Amino acid sequence: MTSAGQAIGAIVASEVLEASGLTGTTEAQDGNATQAGLAERSRQAVWHPCTQMAALAANPVVPIVAADGPWLIGEGGMRWFDGISSWWTCLLGHRHPDVVAALHQQLDTLDHVMLAGLTHEPAVLLAEALVARTGGALPHVSFASDGSSALEIALKQSAHAWQRRGLPDKHRFVCLADSYHGETLGALGVTDQGVFSRQYHSLLRGALVVEGPDNMRAAAAGWDSEEEAVRAAARLEELLTAQAAQVAAIVLEPLLQGAGGMRLYHPRFLREVRQICDRHQVHWIADEIATGCGRTGTFFAVEQAGVWPDLICLSKGLSGGMLPLSVTLSSADLFAAFLGEQLTDGFLHSHSFSGNPLACRAAVATLQVLQREDVLARIPQRASWIRQGMADLPDHPGISGWRQLGMVWAFEMRGGVAAARAVQVEARQRGLWIRPLGATVYLMPPFLLDEPTCRWLGATLRQAVEAVGHGSVGGGGLADVRTPPVAATPDEVRIA
Numbered sequence: 001m002t003s004a005g006q007a008i009g010a011i012v013a014s015e016v017l018e019a020s021g022l023t024g025t026t027e028a029q030d031g032n033a034t035q036a037g038l039a040e041r042s043r044q045a046v047w048h049p050c051t052q053m054a055a056l057a058a059n060p061v062v063p064i065v066a067a068d069g070p071w072l073i074g075e076g077g078m079r080w081f082d083g084i085s086s087w088w089t090c091l092l093g094h095r096h097p098d099v100v101a102a103l104h105q106q107l108d109t110l111d112h113v114m115l116a117g118l119t120h121e122p123a124v125l126l127a128e129a130l131v132a133r134t135g136g137a138l139p140h141v142s143f144a145s146d147g148s149s150a151l152e153i154a155l156k157q158s159a160h161a162w163q164r165r166g167l168p169d170k171h172r173f174v175c176l177a178d179s180y181h182g183e184t185l186g187a188l189g190v191t192d193q194g195v196f197s198r199q200y201h202s203l204l205r206g207a208l209v210v211e212g213p214d215n216m217r218a219a220a221a222g223w224d225s226e227e228e229a230v231r232a233a234a235r236l237e238e239l240l241t242a243q244a245a246q247v248a249a250i251v252l253e254p255l256l257q258g259a260g261g262m263r264l265y266h267p268r269f270l271r272e273v274r275q276i277c278d279r280h281q282v283h284w285i286a287d288e289i290a291t292g293c294g295r296t297g298t299f300f301a302v303e304q305a306g307v308w309p310d311l312i313c314l315s316k317g318l319s320g321g322m323l324p325l326s327v328t329l330s331s332a333d334l335f336a337a338f339l340g341e342q343l344t345d346g347f348l349h350s351h352s353f354s355g356n357p358l359a360c361r362a363a364v365a366t367l368q369v370l371q372r373e374d375v376l377a378r379i380p381q382r383a384s385w386i387r388q389g390m391a392d393l394p395d396h397p398g399i400s401g402w403r404q405l406g407m408v409w410a411f412e413m414r415g416g417v418a419a420a421r422a423v424q425v426e427a428r429q430r431g432l433w434i435r436p437l438g439a440t441v442y443l444m445p446p447f448l449l450d451e452p453t454c455r456w457l458g459a460t461l462r463q464a465v466e467a468v469g470h471g472s473v474g475g476g477g478l479a480d481v482r483t484p485p486v487a488a489t490p491d492e493v494r495i496a
C-alpha cells in the first residue's frame, strides 16, 4: 500500500474502531449510538456463516452486546435465553466466573506459545485430565481450534497409521447417512448433507455411506430401538465384509446425530461397531464434538455403551464455549504407529494455535467446574425441572417424534419447516433464542440453571408451540434471521 493509501487506511480504521468503542470511548459517551446500525454494518462487512447474505437486508442479524449466564443481551437491554448454547458450546452459560478468573490469571502469565519444541502447563493439565476421563483408554491428545480440524486430525491419523502398518490401501472412510462432521474438505467428505457438500463434490473424496440406526424410524416401523441398532450394525458388517480392505475408519456421532436432525439411537449400536471394527481391522472415530463434555448425560456419550473407540474428537463445550479449542484423543496403538527414528515417521500435523494456553486454561477451569459442582450428576434433576415446565408439550397435536437425552430435547413440527420457524419466532418474542433444524425444534441449553429458570425454559417452549398450534404466528419484523425465507429444497430443510 502507498503511504497515501496507508494514511487513508489508518483514518478508516480509526473511524471503525471509534464507532466500535474500541478506542476507549466510554459507553456513556456512545450510548446506543455505538450499536445503532450494527446489524447493517455487519451485513456490509461480515460474511456471516451459514447465511444467505442477500436475505439479510430484509432479515437483519440481531446485535448482541453482552451475555450473562444463560442470557444473551441485545441492544436496549433486551434479553434472550440462549436455548442452543450458542451453537452448542457454552455448557456453563456465558462468562462463568471461574473460567473468567482463570483466563485473567493466564493472561497475566502466558498468552500463547507454539506447541512444537515447547510446552506449557495448561496443555499438559488438560491432556492429562482428558486422558483420565477415558480411564487411560485413549492416552494421547492432539490439539486444534475447531471441530472440523479435530476431524481432519482423526482422519489423517487413521489412514496414515494403516499406511505405516503396511496397509496403504486402507484410506477410505465410512460415515452414517445424514451425518454431519464439519465443513473443511476432509470433514465435509464424511458429511452426508448435500446442502453443504454438493457444490464441492469435485473437491471431496467421498465416503462410503451406511444407514445408521434411528429410534424414530424404529418406532414408525414398529420395532424397538435395540432391534434397530442390530439391523444397522448388520448393514455396517455387510459393507465392511465387502470393502474393509480399503477402509481406514468409520466415523460417527455416538447416540445422537445432532445436525443430522437430533436423532437418537440405542447404545447397542456402538457395542456392535466396536466388535465389527475389531473383526475387520477398521478404526472407529467417535465424533463427540456435539455429544461430548456431558451433553448426553455422561462426559463422553460412548460411556453409555461401555466401549471405547480408537479416536475421539471433542470441541464446542470443551473450553466452556469461551475460546476456540478442539482435541483429538488417540489410542496407544495409533500413537505407536508413528514412533520412529526420522521426523517423517511422526504425525506431521500442526496449527499455529495448537494448544493455545488461554483456550486450554479455559478448558481446565471448565472441567474443574463440572467436577466440583458435580454438574453431570445434577443433569437429571435439571432436566426433570425443564420437562415439568413443558407439561403436556409431548402430547401436543402439532408435534411428533418427541425425544430427550441428557440436556437435549427435540421434536418435529407436523407443520414442517414453516411451523418450526413460526415456533422460533414465537419463542424469540417470549425471550427464548432457538434455531430449529428444518422441521426439528430442539433445546440444548447450558447446564447450570436454577429451578425457576428450568421451569421457565420448558414453559416458554411449550407456549411458543401452543401459539403456533393455535394459528397465532406473530413476529412481523422478527422473521428468521438465520434461515433465509426462500423456497427450501429437501436438503435445505436441514440447515440449522
Ligand SMILES: Cc1ncc(COP(=O)(O)O)c(C=O)c1O
Pocket (backbone or CB within 6 Å): 146, 147, 148, 149, 151, 180, 181, 182, 183, 253, 258, 259, 287, 288, 289, 290, 291, 315, 316
Ligand atoms: C458432530 C459435529 N462434528 C463436527 C462439527 C464441526 O465443528 P466446527 O463447526 O467447530 O468446525 C460440528 C459442528 O456443529 C458437529 O456438530
